Amino acid sequence: xxxxxLQGSLDLLVLKTLSQRTKLxxxxxxxxxxxxxxxxxxxEEGSIYPALHRMEQSGWxxxxxGTTETNRKAKYYRLTRLGQKQLQAAEESFEQLxxxxxxxxxxx
Amino acid sequence: MSLIRRxxxxxxxxxxxxxxxxxxxxxxxxxxxxxxxRGMSEQEARREAILRFGNTGMVHESVAGEDMFLSLNSICxxxxxxxxxxxxxxxxxxxxxxxxxxxIGASTAVFSLVQAFxxxxxxxxxxxxxxxxxxxxxxxxxxxxxAPVGDFVDYKDENRVFDDMGAVEDxxxxxxxxxxxxxxxxxxxxxxxFPMMGLRPALGRTFSVSENQLGHEHVVVxxxxxxxxxxxxxxxxxGKDIILDGxxxxxxxxxxxxxxxxLGYPQTPDVWLPLPLVADPARNTGQLQMVARLRAGIxxxxxxxxxxxxxxxxxxxxxxQMGPHGEDPGYGVRLVPLHQELSGNLREPLSLMLGAAALIxxxxxxxxxxxxxxxxxxxxxxxxxxxxLGAGRVRLVRLVVTEAIxxxxxxxxxxxxxxWAASAMLVNLSPYEMARxxxxxxxxxxxxxxxxxxxxxxxxxGLMPGLLIVRRARSVxxxxxxxxxxxxxxxxxxxxxxxVETALSVTLLxxxxxLIHSFLRLQEIPLGFEPHGNLTAxxxxxxxxxxxxxxxxxxxxxxxxxxxxxxxxxxxxTTMLPxxxxxxxxxxxxxxxxxxxxxxxxxxxxxNHQVVSPDYFRVxxxxxxxxxxxxxxxxxGSQPVVMVNETLVRGFWPGEMPIGKHLVLGAPRPxxxxxxxxxxxxxxxxxxxxxxxxxxxxxxxTQTPSAAMALVLDTKVNDPARVxxxxxxxxxxxxxxxxxxxxxxxxxxxGTQLAARKYQMFLLAAFAGLALLLAAVGLYGVVxxxxxxxxxxxxxxxxxxxxxxxxxxxxxxxxxxLAGSGLGIxxxxxxxxxxxxxxxxxxVHFLDVPVxxxxxxxxxxxxxxxxxxxxxxxxxxxxxxxLRME
Numbered sequence: 001x002x003x004x005x006l007q008g009s010l011d012l013l014v015l016k017t018l019s020q021r022t023k024l025x026x027x028x029x030x031x032x033x034x035x036x037x038x039x040x041x042x043x044e045e046g047s048i049y050p051a052l053h054r055m056e057q058s059g060w061x062x063x064x065x066g067t068t069e070t071n072r073k074a075k076y077y078r079l080t081r082l083g084q085k086q087l088q089a090a091e092e093s094f095e096q097l098x099x100x101x102x103x104x105x106x107x108x
Numbered sequence: 109m110s111l112i113r114r115x116x117x118x119x120x121x122x123x124x125x126x127x128x129x130x131x132x133x134x135x136x137x138x139x140x141x142x143x144x145x146r147g148m149s150e151q152e153a154r155r156e157a158i159l160r161f162g163n164t165g166m167v168h169e170s171v172a173g174e175d176m177f178l179s180l181n182s183i184c185x186x187x188x189x190x191x192x193x194x195x196x197x198x199x200x201x202x203x204x205x206x207x208x209x210x211x212i213g214a215s216t217a218v219f220s221l222v223q224a225f226x227x228x229x230x231x232x233x234x235x236x237x238x239x240x241x242x243x244x245x246x247x248x249x250x251x252x253x254x255a256p257v258g259d260f261v262d263y264k265d266e267n268r269v270f271d272d273m274g275a276v277e278d279x280x281x282x283x284x285x286x287x288x289x290x291x292x293x294x295x296x297x298x299x300x301x302f303p304m305m306g307l308r309p310a311l312g313r314t315f316s317v318s319e320n321q322l323g324h325e326h327v328v329v330x331x332x333x334x335x336x337x338x339x340x341x342x343x344x345x346x347g348k349d350i351i352l353d354g355x356x357x358x359x360x361x362x363x364x365x366x367x368x369x370x371l372g373y374p375q376t377p378d379v380w381l382p383l384p385l386v387a388d389p390a391r392n393t394g395q396l397q398m399v400a401r402l403r404a405g406i407x408x409x410x411x412x413x414x415x416x417x418x419x420x421x422x423x424x425x426x427x428x429q430m431g432p433h434g435e436d437p438g439y440g441v442r443l444v445p446l447h448q449e450l451s452g453n454l455r456e457p458l459s460l461m462l463g464a465a466a467l468i469x470x471x472x473x474x475x476x477x478x479x480x481x482x483x484x485x486x487x488x489x490x491x492x493x494x495x496x497l498g499a500g501r502v503r504l505v506r507l508v509v510t511e512a513i514x515x516x517x518x519x520x521x522x523x524x525x526x527x528w529a530a531s532a533m534l535v536n537l538s539p540y541e542m543a544r545x546x547x548x549x550x551x552x553x554x555x556x557x558x559x560x561x562x563x564x565x566x567x568x569x570g571l572m573p574g575l576l577i578v579r580r581a582r583s584v585x586x587x588x589x590x591x592x593x594x595x596x597x598x599x600x601x602x603x604x605x606x607x608v609e610t611a612l613s614v615t616l617l618x619x620x621x622x623l624i625h626s627f628l629r630l631q632e633i634p635l636g637f638e639p640h641g642n643l644t645a646x647x648x649x650x651x652x653x654x655x656x657x658x659x660x661x662x663x664x665x666x667x668x669x670x671x672x673x674x675x676x677x678x679x680x681x682t683t684m685l686p687x688x689x690x691x692x693x694x695x696x697x698x699x700x701x702x703x704x705x706x707x708x709x710x711x712x713x714x715x716n717h718q719v720v721s722p723d724y725f726r727v728x729x730x731x732x733x734x735x736x737x738x739x740x741x742x743x744x745g746s747q748p749v750v751m752v753n754e755t756l757v758r759g760f761w762p763g764e765m766p767i768g769k770h771l772v773l774g775a776p777r778p779x780x781x782x783x784x785x786x787x788x789x790x791x792x793x794x795x796x797x798x799x800x801x802x803x804x805x806x807x808x809x810t811q812t813p814s815a816a817m818a819l820v821l822d823t824k825v826n827d828p829a830r831v832x833x834x835x836x837x838x839x840x841x842x843x844x845x846x847x848x849x850x851x852x853x854x855x856x857x858x859g860t861q862l863a864a865r866k867y868q869m870f871l872l873a874a875f876a877g878l879a880l881l882l883a884a885v886g887l888y889g890v891v892x893x894x895x896x897x898x899x900x901x902x903x904x905x906x907x908x909x910x911x912x913x914x915x916x917x918x919x920x921x922x923x924x925x926l927a928g929s930g931l932g933i934x935x936x937x938x939x940x941x942x943x944x945x946x947x948x949x950x951x952v953h954f955l956d957v958p959v960x961x962x963x964x965x966x967x968x969x970x971x972x973x974x975x976x977x978x979x980x981x982x983x984x985x986x987x988x989x990x991l992r993m994e
Contacts, residue, residue, distance in 0.1 A: 026131065027138040044162035045139070049132065053174040070141060074134045075127075 010051050011060075012094055015087040018061060018079040025066075025074040026052055052077060060086045128171050132164055169494070190510040200483040201515060203885060204476050208519025208565055210878060211472025213526025216550075216558040218465040220531040222458050223557075224548040225451045231368050233306040234401060238446040239408070240371065241273070241398035241415070246438030256394035258387035259422055263398065263441070266418055269411035273400040274301040276371060277383055281352040282650050282847060285338050291648065291847045292334065292378035294352070295369075296325075299382065304401055305369055312346045312361030319382040328357040329380040332365040353650050357381065370545050371397050372450055391426045399446065412443045450542055456947070457868050463944070464619075464875040467612045471879050473565050474609040475886045476515075478602050482893045484508075512566045520562035524550070527558060537870075539863030599894065603926055606886045610930020611937060613879035614963060618938040620876035621959035622949050623869040629951040630862065635687050636792035636801075638729035639854035642820050643828035644685055645835060646849045649815040656813035657744065662842065663809055663817060667721060669838040670821060675831050678822040680724035681809060684716070685818045686794040688857040691716050696805060698760060699770035699782050715756055715803040716794050717773060719814050724806075725789055727822045735767045735787035738808040742786075748811055751787040756803035773805065783807070796861050798950050820854070828853045868948060880966075883930070884974040891923050892978040902982050903990020916979045923975030924968060931967045935960065 017032045018024060024032070029052075030045045055061045060083035066076045079087070136157045143153025161167070194201035229235040241263065243253040255263075255275070264273040277296045282289050299315040301307075307314070309329065319327055328350060330339070339345055349356040369377065383396075402411055419441040427439040491504055531548050538544075647666075653659050663681050670679040684692060694717040722738040724730075733754060742749050750771065757766045770782035791801040809817070823831050832851045839848050859866075895902070902915055942954040952959075 025134070025138075027135045030135075031142075045135065045160050046132070046162035046164065046167035049128075049135075049167055050170040050174045053171050057174060068138065070138075072134055072137060072141075073130065074138070075131045 009094070010048070011055060012087070012090045014048070014051060014055065015060065015079065015083055015090060018077060019084065019087055021078075023064075023066070023076040023078040025068070025076050027074070029077070055083070058086075059083075124172065125168075128168055132161075132167060132171075136161055136164075186506060186510040187514060190507070190514045194511060194514060197483065200479055203889070204479045204515050205518045205522060207472045207475045207479075207882060207885065208515065208562070209522035209526055210882065211469040211565065212520055212523030212558055212561045213530060214875065214878065215462075215465040215469045215561055216523060216527035216554060217530035217534060218458070218461045219557045220527060220548050220550055220554045221454075221534060221543070222462055223551065223554050224546050225454045225458060225543065226447075227553075228546075228551075230447055230450070230546075231306075232304075232446075235447065236445075237271075237402040237404070238304070239400055239402060239411070239443045240446055240449045241400055242442045242444065243394065243419075244438065244440045244442050246440060251442055254394040255396045255398055256388055256391040257385055257396060258389070258391045258426070259394065260396050260398055261385060261387060262422060263415070263418060267400075267415060269403055269406050269414050270400040271403050272300050272304055273398060274298040274304055275383060275396040275398050276301060277395045277397070278373060278377075279381075280648060281379070282354075282845065283334075283338070283379075284351045284354075284845070289845045289847050290338075291849055292352075293373070293375050294379045294381055295373075295377040296381045296383040298385070301399065304399065307363060307367050307369065309361035310364040311343065312359070314361055314380075315382045320385050322384040322386045325382040325384045326355065326357050327360045327382060328352070329361040329363060330359060331363050331376065331378050331380070332367065333376070334378045335362045352379070352381075354652055368545070370450065370542070371399065371446075372542065374541050376545075400443075408443060408445065415441050415443060451546070453864075454540055454542060457864070457871075460868065460944070460948070461871055461875075464616060464872055467616055468875055468879055468882070469561060469565075471609045471612050471882045471886075474605045475882055475889070476565060478605050478886050478889050480512075481602050482889060516562045516566035519565070520558060523562070524555065524558050527554070534871075537867065539860070539867050599897075602890050602893070606883070606890050606926050607929045607933065609883040609886045610927055610967065611933035613876065613883040614931050614934025614967060615938040615941065616872070616876040616879045617963045617966065618935065618959060619945055620869070620873040621962055622945060622952055622954075622956060623865070623872055625956055625959050626949045626952045627862070627865055627869050630797045630865070633793070633797040633951070635797065635858075636730065636790060637686060639858055641823050641826075641828055642727075642854035643823055643831050643835070643851070644688075644821070644854055644857060645819045645832075645851040647817055647819065647839070647846060648849070649846065652845075653815060659815050660744070660810050660813040663721065663813075665842055666819075666838065667723075669841060670819070670835060673831065673834045673838065675823050675825050675834065676821050677824055678723055678727040680727040680820050681721040681817040682724055682820065683719040683814050683817055684794070685820070685854075685857065686728075686792045687796045688854075688861060689818065691795055691802070692718070694773050694805070695775070696771050696773050697776045699772075699776075715752075715805045717805050717807070718794075719809050719812050719817070720806050721809045724820070727820050728792075730792060731790040733788045733790055734765075735785070737787055738806075742808045743810050744813075746811075748781055748783040749786045749808065750783045751789055751806040752785055753789055753791050753801075753804040755791050755801050756805065757788055759803055771805070773807075865948070880970060884970050887923060887926060887971055888974040888978070890926065891919060891975045892981070894922060895919060895978045895982045898982075899985055900990055903985050903987045906985065907987035907991055912983045915982050915985075919979040919982045920972065920975050923971045923979075927967050927971035931964065935963075 013033050014029055017029050017036075021028075021032075026048055027045075030048050052061065052063075056063055056077070060080060061077045062080050063075050063077050065073060068074050136154075139157035139160065140150065140153045143156055144150055146153075148156070158164075230238070232238060241255075242251065243255045243259065244251040245253055254277075257275075260273075260275045264270075267273065275298050279294045279296060280291055281294050283292045297315070298320055299317045302309075302314040310332065312329075314329055315327065318324055330345075330350075335341060335345070339350075345359050345362070347358065347360075349358050351357075363380070402408065419439065423439040494504060528550055531550070535543050535548050649659055649662060653662060667679050667681060670676055684690070693714045695714055696717075697713065720738070722740065722742070725732060725737050735751075738749065738751065752766065757764075760766075761769060766785050766788055769785050771785065772780060772782050774780075776782075789804075789806070792804070793799060793801055794804065795802065819835070821828065821831060821835065825831065829851075835851070836848055839846055902910075902918075906915060939954070946954075
């Protein structure tokens with residue numbers, strides 16, 4: 001199945017989320033995606049972490065340890081310059097995808 | 109971003125694991141907090157958080173996988189991880205690394221010799237175009253004959269294939285400098301030899317062309333060694349005279365320390381003198397070695413054809429009289445590339461060694477494949493668990509590949525170390541002087557060879573089993589993830605590997621056994637004389653002893669002097685020490701028969717000629733069969749006499765009484781009286797144990813004096829070398845200016861003759877031993893592994909009443925079956941490839957019974973030793989425990 005598409009959209013969501021905040025931990029990212037999508041996107045929360053680490057390896061995001069409001073240690077992620085470019089590209093290609101699907105479905 | 113911290117973290121997998129763990133936990137804890145905040149109990153909140161998070165183990169594994177994805181720091185961490193992994197399984201990694209190191213080390217060491225002696229160009233400019241030009245007398249089977257000066261001049265002037273052509277003659281001189289005389293090795297050369305060999309003087313100059321003319325040749329160029337040792341590195345020596353053989357030579361130059369020159373001499377020249385180019389009109393005797401540089405673009409065979417044309421002309425003009433009845437004496441010239449000339453006798457032993465080393469390498473590869481298979485099978489479960497936890501296939505393959513690379517690298521480095529030590533040792537032990545002249549170094553090509561071997565070993569025999577395991581582990585994971593499958597196939601593959609290893613080592617063992625047996629045979633062959641207890645030395649009288657009378661008088665006095673040494677039973681002089689010195693083939697003529705040394709007669713009219721003192725036969729223990737020995741009555745001026753051996757009598761007077769017959773050395777010619785045969789002695793193997801006995805002619809020292817003689821002393825002491833100093837004193841008492849050379853016991857001399865065979869034997873035996881050791885390790889691995897795998901089965905058998913003997917026998921049966929198959933196959937292989945050793949084996953049949961019997965006993969004994977420990981382990985399995993476990 002189109003695993004890459006799913007992965008690609010998860011990346012897009014994460015990058016978009018981080019672009020709206022200075023920094024956020026994994027739990028926060030998951031919460032934000034779920035709230036913002038009105039609980040439409042239900043992913044297994046754990047599956048965000050391989051994606052985060054992969055993006056970090058690609059240099060799109062960076063991480064550092066910090067403390068939460070409740071004084072808990074957590075790993076915070078933020079968008080890098082490279083990540084911003086990637087977000088732009090990902091948004092554009094997503095638009096293309098949506099346009100393509102719309103035209104096939106006859107909404108355009 | 110803190111890249112450094114990340115690298116540091118990645119370098120420590122445990123720390124990385126901890127970090128991932130902490131991140132995932134913090135996520136769950138935050139979710140729990142939120143749940144409590146929404147009014148759940150902590151228990152409910154935790155359950156929901158975990159449910160929503162998914163499988164933590166799986167997430168952990170794939171996060172780790174992402175973090176390790178192909179980036180520099182992750183490779184580094186993989187390597188470190190593999191290192192630790194290997195350190196934790198020394199039973200696998202240690203034999204793997206050692207085996208590979210031995211395989212690579214042995215092969216690389218041999219290759220470093222091949223590279224140095226056969227592949228690397230000689231240290232001369234345009235070395236590939238240098239050739240040695242030999243004359244040949246094909247009918248006599250002589251293909252390396254030194255040329256007379258006249259021939260050299262004609263070839264040099266008339267050829268159109270060489271850029272330049274030079275000639276060298278080797279000679280010995282007595283150098284007087286300081287207190288003691290020393291015999292030194294000299295080369296007389298044409299002036300152009302220096303530029304041809306790229307030799308530039310460190311001081312002064314080399315010869316000019318005019319110095320190659322008679323009367324202008326009293327100049328000398330010193331080697332750096334003799335300049336340092338004998339003249340104290342005196343920089344003002346140029347223009348001074350040194351004394352060689354009582355004549356003055358002016359020093360005109362000194363060569364640099366690194367000057368290298370050899371045309372196959374046993375030593376490097378001490379001094380260089382100009383060769384006076386004076387042609388002997390008859391061109392009967394030659395002493396020159398001719399060296400030439402081919403013109404660029406002219407191939408060797410073309411040059412050979414053009415030189416053949418020239419040689420045919422010289423044959424008609426000068427060398428036709430060598431066949432007096434119009435027969436073809438087979439005169440010609442032969443061009444041999446200098447490199448081939450120098451390394452010719454190394455080619456065969458080196459190919460043999462390279463082949464043996466290749467077998468070692470193959471056996472080592474078999475062992476590693478074996479280890480990898482058993483290691484892999486034992487990790488099948490680990491891999492299956494990793495896969496069910498979500499580790500990707502790429503990840504596992506990388507794990508296995510990294511391990512293989514780490515082993516290859518460690519084995520390679522260790523192997524290069526072994527090669528470095530071994531190649532130096534091989535050169536030092538080598539009986540070939542050329543090996544030391546050419547020198548060995550681990551250059552880039554040799555290192556490349558080692559790296560190549562390492563890569564091949566890992567690709568073929570490391571990775572493939574590893575990948576097989578991964579594939580299999582996946583299919584295992586798809587099923588129960590518990591039962592280990594496909595055991596049977598891996599086991600039969602391993603058995604085949606061990607059988608092949610054993611077979612290869614058996615062929616090596618048989619080969620080594622043959623060489624050893626052949627060597628022992630050689631030493632048993634009676635030489636026809638008694639070398640034990642004899643001391644030998646050589647003397648070459650300087651030109652001040654110019655007349656025959658002076659020479660024979662000197663030796664007469666010396667023999668008398670030596671006889672008075674208390675430890676000496678007898679002493680004799682001879683021009684040639686049998687089985688050690690070079691044979692002297694001389695033509696001879698028989699009274700009343702046609703003189704045809706080059707004809708197609710049944711036996712060539714050639715004999716080995718030896719000048720001896722009367723006591724020679726008694727001292728050497730050579731029996732007189734007919735007639736008498738030489739005596740004091742055979743003086744200069746009395747009737748010329750000779751003694752001959754039985755082979756000569758059989759060849760020329762079969763069934764006749766030879767005493768009283770007449771012959772003469774050389775052609776019958778006016779003014780030279782016939783020599784009368786007065787005695788016949790038993791045959792001696794003058795050319796050594798492997799050579800045919802030859803017709804021999806002995807003449808007495810009084811009638812045919814010679815300046816150069818060898819002394820043989822029959823001593824009363826166990827160690828004849830102890831008489832050496834007394835012998836030196838005896839020489840000094842007569843003439844202080846005469847050096848005594850090459851003092852050695854006769855047994856040492858014979859040992860030198862056998863040195864090349866001994867070397868080959870030693871090497872092949874060492875390789876065979878290594879091979880057997882590796883095969884034994886392989887066998888141990890297979891049997892031991894089988895015991896581990898069949899633990900349950902063995903326990904059950906014992907529970908059902910199998911005795912300890914039954915179990916032990918079961919294990920040993922497997923070992924013997926494998927070793928026996930290898931033995932059989934190895935013997936067949938060795939019979940099929942018997943041609944390889946045919947030239948090295950002497951006096952031993954290719955199906956030599958003692959050797960085959962020995963190997964047939966040795967291999968099962970080694971198999972027994974290899975299987976003994978696993979068998980004991982099998983016997984100590986507790987059936988009750990097994991039953992409880994099942």
